[in-house]
Amino acid sequence: MVGFLVWTALYCVLAVLAHNYGAIANDITVLWPAGGVALYLMLRYGRANLVMGLGPTLVGGLLAAIITSLQKDQPTLGFFITETLLISAAVAGAVSGAAMSRLFTQNWDGPKDPFSHPRSMVILLAAGCEAFAFMSALVGTTILRGSLALRGIEPLGGANDFIGSFIPWLIGDLASCIMVTPALIAWSQPGRWERPPATVLILWGLTIVTALAALSVNLPAMVENAAMLLLIGPALAAAAFSTRPRMFCAIVLTTASLTLIVVGSHNSDANFELPILLLLAQLYILTVTSTQFVLYATVAESRRSAAERINLARHFSPNMVELVARLGRPFAKPRKLPATVLFCDIRNFTGFSEKAGPEETMELLRDFHKAMAKVIFAHHGTLDRFLGDGLMAVFGMPEPRGDDARRALACGFAMLEALDEINRSRTGRGLPEIAMGIGIHKGDVMLGDIGGEQALAITVVGDTVNAASRLQVLCRTHGAAIVVSREALEAARNCDASTALPALDRLSHIGRTLLRGRSQETEIWGLALTASAPPQQPAGEPQSLARST
Structure with missing residues (x-):
């Protein structure tokens, strides 16, 4: 029960924050970053416990709909109904993402340890996260446009085509899953936090300092974009080679969040609205973070394979080790x-x-x-x-x-x-x-x-x-x-x-x-036993040693 309440509260808070700071279409909430929580819960609990797999998303989404409706100067029943119906987008995305993850892998069932297998990591990011984002965006955009049409409201500041509403939703939820779901999977694994190596701390700290400097100094947008792009990659790569999943995901979350803030807040000279800037920032870091997750899994598998081969070599002949390891x-x-x-x-x-x-x-x-x-x-x-x-x-x-x-x-x-x-x-x-x-x-x-x-x-x-x-x-x-x-x-x-x-x-x-x-x-x-030298006779006619019959 405690776990259910904690996840429900977390989902509700993230959904409300997404509404206040990441809405993309007439104040209708994009699920980022709550969508990553929805996918994780379905992956972890969905098969054995649908109450825990979908319950926090349903209850937390309903509470978020109530809170966001009350936050409006003039709450309307139509807005509340739309927000409530959009919960089905998160549910559809979570079910689809979990199903696709399990469909494409036989060795990984749920958030156990995809970080040690590149194949599982790719399946999580591609099949799971993309399936969530696509289905959520498809269902959500359909509901949203239908609701707004009934209320006579033009969606997305003039974008009256379906794709104009679908693409931003897709990008927002995809960024949500790729950054949030792996972090929650890492957190659920046993083990203590470890102190990162000095190289990782230096690069991580340099990225944070640069982000804070960019926020406090009015630098040109291109300078800020280039600085964050150049720094986030090495910081994550260093972490991928020398940290464990929890610490790695903590570094990913901080660097990704700071990059979103920097790129989104100081590119106003491009005359983009804030929601569009957030979408561009998400695209900006999406490839970097997903690549680093796969890199991390590749490095982890390489280490695991080396350790397994050393262990197998103690038990199997050399001509069997590679076969058994593979x-x-x-x-x-x-x-x-x-x-x-x-x-x-x-x-x-x-x-x-x-x-x-x-x-x-x-x-x-x-x-x-x-x-x-x-x-x-x-x-x-x-x-x-x-x-x-x-x-x-x-x-x-x-x-x-x-x-x-x-x-x-x-x-x-x-x-x-x-x-x-x-x-x-x-x-x-x-x-x-x-x-x-x-x-x-x-x-x-x-x-x-x-x-x-x-x-x-x-x-x-x-x-x-x-x-x-x-x-x-x-x-x-x-x-x-x-x-x-x-x-x-x-x-x-x-x-x-x-x-x-x-x-x-x-x-x-x-x-x-x-x-x-x-x-x-x-x-x-x-x-x-005494035959130390070959006898002098042809190989085809061996001498008698002792007769059995």
Whole structure:
């Protein structure tokens, strides 16, 4: 109830002020700046609460009509009726502006945070504000001209055509919305006021001082116009780059209001009436303020995107960061694709961690994961997840490539070389060496995201993933550093790509084995743990390592 009364009082006061200082046609009120309040209320409350969305406009407009009627020397019933009917112009504009804003965007519903999205800001200024101004001017001009015609009054000082009444109304309401509605949206957002940077304060203060000087000194109109135009832009631009929405809108309101006063009050030598001067002043700043709002949203989105990419880089592989940052949830709908999956695992890690203690164990895991992730990224693979003392990588995610299997095998060999580097460092510090096993398999997987908005993970699932994990376990059984399926090996040999063929002749044929969870046997090859140099035999005839069947 308190909120309703506050908004009603604010709308009434602004409507009365607009009547006293911004009337454009025979004392009939243009809604500026009350129209910006009407649009904001409809955007914020209209969908869920029409009483709050339209109530202050209806009640406040009726009170303003009563007050403005009583202010006349000879109040007339016709004037009061006209002012009352013109409330429908504000209502029609608010409904149209809110509807257009929601129609053209899916990510922004109401005054939540259009300041961080240029698209939402443009929609608010173009679709929302322009729809409000157009509909309000159309309905208001129709009512106004019909009422004045019935009373035998010629509208707008002699402008007897419809456009002559419509255009000033349109300009007035458009200026109202572009300056007032964003300011109210900024005010409704949580957060404290912050102190602007020194650059912003200096430019802002210079604009205010210039405006006050222009009001106190009788300068030529062209000098005043040029001074305000030159100063308002830099002040708003500086604020756009270094302030938050509330402070930015406060700067916009003060500079825009002062510009209106200066341009409107000291251009009397042009022989324009005050209402016309106000309209010209509104056009004068309309483009500047709307451009700065979009600039602010662009800067804010750029900062937000950079922060999101930094955060995403902690959770996703480099080849996934840009896709996720740009599309949000690109894999909300799962899809099937061919991929090569790699699993690796540190051997006898449980026993090692029991002897080493938590500090040494954590140091080992950090060194191991860092080195292996670097190798995976160097081979353009996707690090799907860390698995305690191991990890899972996918080649062909998010998009398959012809050399996925070849890069996966090359990555496996490179990971063994990286492990040798780790072991040399460990032995140099008197620490024991470690060994690992790698399993690689190629096949179809299902790619999609799992989890929720607060903890989203993009991964692949399916038989191929399970098979690669089983192959990694077989490294222990066969004393191998790498175990590769026939599907992955043949794909690596036969792919038509520029990727260098890894030393596949180091792999020995193991045989056929039945992996747990599968109904058909899998033919596998392996690299012995002691195979530090390639054996002297052709790549197409690998030596036997151990037979499974």
